[in-house]
Each structure stands twice: as C-alpha cells, then as structure tokens.
Amino acid sequence: MTQLKNDTFLRALMREPVDYTPVWMMRQAGRYLPEYRATRAKAGSFMDLCRSPELACEVTLQPLDRFPLDAAILFSDILTVPDAMGLGLYFAEGEGPNFERPVRTEADVDRLPIPDPEGELKYVMDAVSVIRRELDGRVPLIGFSGSPWTLATYMVEGGSAKNFSHTKAMMFDRPDLLHRLLTKVADSVTSYLNAQIARGAQAAMIFDTWGGALAPAHYREFSLAYMKRVMDGLTREAEGRRVPVILFTKNGGQWLADMADTGCDALGVDWTTDLADARRMVGDRVALQGNLDPCTLYASPERIRDEVARVLESYGKGHGHVFNLGHGITPDVNPENAGAMIEAVHELSRPYHA
Numbered sequence: 050m051t052q053l054k055n056d057t058f059l060r061a062l063m064r065e066p067v068d069y070t071p072v073w074m075m076r077q078a079g080r081y082l083p084e085y086r087a088t089r090a091k092a093g094s095f096m097d098l099c100r101s102p103e104l105a106c107e108v109t110l111q112p113l114d115r116f117p118l119d120a121a122i123l124f125s126d127i128l129t130v131p132d133a134m135g136l137g138l139y140f141a142e143g144e145g146p147n148f149e150r151p152v153r154t155e156a157d158v159d160r161l162p163i164p165d166p167e168g169e170l171k172y173v174m175d176a177v178s179v180i181r182r183e184l185d186g187r188v189p190l191i192g193f194s195g196s197p198w199t200l201a202t203y204m205v206e207g208g209s210a211k212n213f214s215h216t217k218a219m220m221f222d223r224p225d226l227l228h229r230l231l232t233k234v235a236d237s238v239t240s241y242l243n244a245q246i247a248r249g250a251q252a253a254m255i256f257d258t259w260g261g262a263l264a265p266a267h268y269r270e271f272s273l274a275y276m277k278r279v280m281d282g283l284t285r286e287a288e289g290r291r292v293p294v295i296l297f298t299k300n301g302g303q304w305l306a307d308m309a310d311t312g313c314d315a316l317g318v319d320w321t322t323d324l325a326d327a328r329r330m331v332g333d334r335v336a337l338q339g340n341l342d343p344c345t346l347y348a349s350p351e352r353i354r355d356e357v358a359r360v361l362e363s364y365g366k367g368h369g370h371v372f373n374l375g376h377g378i379t380p381d382v383n384p385e386n387a388g389a390m391i392e393a394v395h396e397l398s399r400p401y402h403a
C-alpha cells in the first residue's frame with residue numbers, strides 16, 4: 050500500500066500533534082458541485098451512481114480536485130444496507146428515499162437477512178478499492194454507515210419521516226421487536242464497516258442522524274447501545290495503523306460524554322453545541338469533529354472567515370480537532386464559499402497548533 054502523503058486527519062482523530070486543523074465536509078461530493086451533477090446525469094439515477102465503482106470514485110475525487118481537503122469520504126449512501134436486506138430502495142425524483150417493503154411486523158423482522166458485504170454490497174466494497182487505488186495516498190479515505198437506530202427509522206417508516214410514528218409506536222408497544230430489529234441491523238452494520246476497512250477504508254464514521262429525536266432514556270436504550278454493539282465488533286487496526294471511528298448523533302450534544310464512553314476515537318458535533326462545552330464534557334478522551342452551521346456558507350467569504358475563526362477559537366488550543374460542517378453541505382451553496390471556508394481553516398488554525 051502507498052504511504053499516505055497527508056495523514057493530518059488521522060493524526061487529529063488520534064489527538065496527535067498536527068501543524069494545522071484538518072478539514073473535510075459532510076456531503077462534500079454532491080449536488081452543489083456542477084461536476085457532480087454532470088456525472089450524476091451520465092449515470093442515470095443516484096443509486097446507479099452508487100452502484101458503479103468507477104463513477105462513485107469519480108465523484109468522490111471531485112471535491113478533492115477542487116479544494117485542498119484533508120480527507121475523502123466514500124461516495125455511497127447509508128441506505129445501501131437496508132436495501133441489501135431486501136427492502137427495495139428507490140429514490141423518487143425530488144422526494145428522497147423510499148422502501149418498497151417497510152418492516153412493520155414480527156414476520157418482517159424475522160425475514161431480514163444479515164447481508165454479505167462481499168455479496169449484495171460488493172459494489173460498495175469495489176468502490177472502496179477503486180477509490181483507494183485512485184487516491185494513491187493523497188489523503189485518507191473515510192468509510193461510513195448509518196447507525197442502527199437511524200437505519201431502523203427508514204426501514205420501519207418506509208422512507209423519511211417527520212415524527213417517526215411507526216418506529217416510535219413499535220418502540221413503546223413492542224420494544225422486544227424493535228430490539229430484535231436493531232440487533233440484526235447492528236450486526237449488518239458491523240460486518241459492512243469491517244468489510245470497508247478490509248478493502249481500505251482508513252477511518253469509519255457512523256451517522257446517527259435521528260438519534261436526537263429520542264428522549265434521553267430511549268436514546269441510551271435504542272440508539273447508543275447499538276452503536277456500542279457496532280463499536281465492540283469493529284476492526285480497529287489495518288495496514289499497521291489505528292482505524293479511528295467517529296460517532297455522530299445529530300442533535301446529540303447533551304449525550305457527548307455517554308457517546309465517548311463507547312470507546313470511539315472521535316465525536317461529530319453539530320452547530321447547536323459549542324465546541325468549548327463539548328470539550329469540557331469529553332475531556333481528552335476523544336477528538337471532536339465539527340461544527341460550522343452549514344448555512345454559514347450562504348454568507349459572504351468574509352463572514353465565513355469570521356465564523357471559521359469563531360469555531361477554531363471555541364475549540365481552542367491543542368490537538369484533537371477536525372474541522373467540518375455541523376451537518377451536510379446543502380445543494381444550493383456556491384462552491385467558492387466552501388473553498389473560502391477550507392482556506393480559512395488551514396490559514397487561521399496554525400497558531401492553535403504552534
């Protein structure tokens with residue numbers, strides 16, 4: 050394997066010394082880039098793009114060719130796993146994700162297989178291999194998965210949902226059934242992430258997009274416990290190096306200390322929590338990743354620079370910070386503003402590491 054030319058991101062995740070704060074953006078390969086829209090048009094549907102390792106590689110590299118980002122993230126989606134469990138994923142234009150066969154009954158749960166990542170999900174693993182080859186050590190590659198709870202909400206609702214009515218009804222009336230579902234999803238996620246790591250992912254991130262919709266006791270029982278189950282089963286070393294794991298619960302600021310207890314290396318933080326408070330909650334146990342409000346990128350480059358300075362200041366001196374947005378970049382952002390953010394991070398962060 051080629052030597053990494055820029056391992057700043059991995060070192061920051063391990064809270065090791067770095068010269069500047071590394072930066073990447075959630076959804077950095079996506080619709081705000083005209084070159085993404087062109088490749089997507091060539092591919093056909095979003096899932097056709099995910100299913101082609103060559104095209105998935107092409108869009109993974111697009112933001113890196115434009116900006117001096119410190120990490121690449123596999124181009125795919127969290128819903129590939131439930132799709133491989135037989136639910137029939139489709140994206141209706143302008144509607145977001147849907148499943149043909151949602152999971153509602155005991156029989157639905159019992160029928161679910163644990164997919165073989167090198168079987169139905171081989172297209173994802175092939176994308177990891179192609180991307181690693183084409184990256185040629187420029188920056189590390191992040192693999193990812195949805196959290197068991199977040200995936201279960203899509204599986205039970207049959208798509209995106211406002212109130213999670215079916216999933217929460219199951220949680221209150223049939224907690225045993227939801228636990229059975231979450232166990233299967235957690236085991237699927239574990240083998241999916243381990244396969245990505247075996248194919249060359251150098252860090253892994255778990256997206257718990259909807260954990261923050263739960264009451265604290267329910268968060269611990271139905272989301273956190275299953276992220277812990279995944280964590281306990283993950284391969285943590287590959288190619289002679291630690292494979293750091295990042296947990297991200299959107300709207301989970303109040304649970305950062307509990308999340309750090311899972312044994313992860315870093316926590317993603319959204320913009321509703323101050324990084325100084327987050328740091329007090331977790332001490333020096335984990336690195337922090339975040340947390341510029343993604344809407345900042347609608348402002349002028351000068352204001353973006355001020356806000357970047359504010360986020361760097363709130364983390365403060367010392368290592369263990371990976372700069373990111375607090376959630377995914379939105380499709381109507383001007384790419385030049387993303388460039389202004391990245392440049393400001395690299396420039397303004399140096400004094401914090403001197």
Ligand code: CP3
Pocket residue numbers: 074075076077078079080089095122123124125126127128144145146193209256258299377
């Ligand atoms: O970050 C990256 O650049 C890597 C790729 C990535 C995508 N989705 C590509 C994508 C990642 C890491 C995801 C994760 C994902 N997918 C999450 C968790 C992260 C989060 O945002 O909290 C969730 C909840 C999903 C499910 C999903 N996929 C939804 C709700 C949608 C529709 C969103 C929309 O705005 O239409 C998708 C589609 C999707 N996934 C797109 C991209 C670039 C847009 C598809 C298109 O080209 O039309």
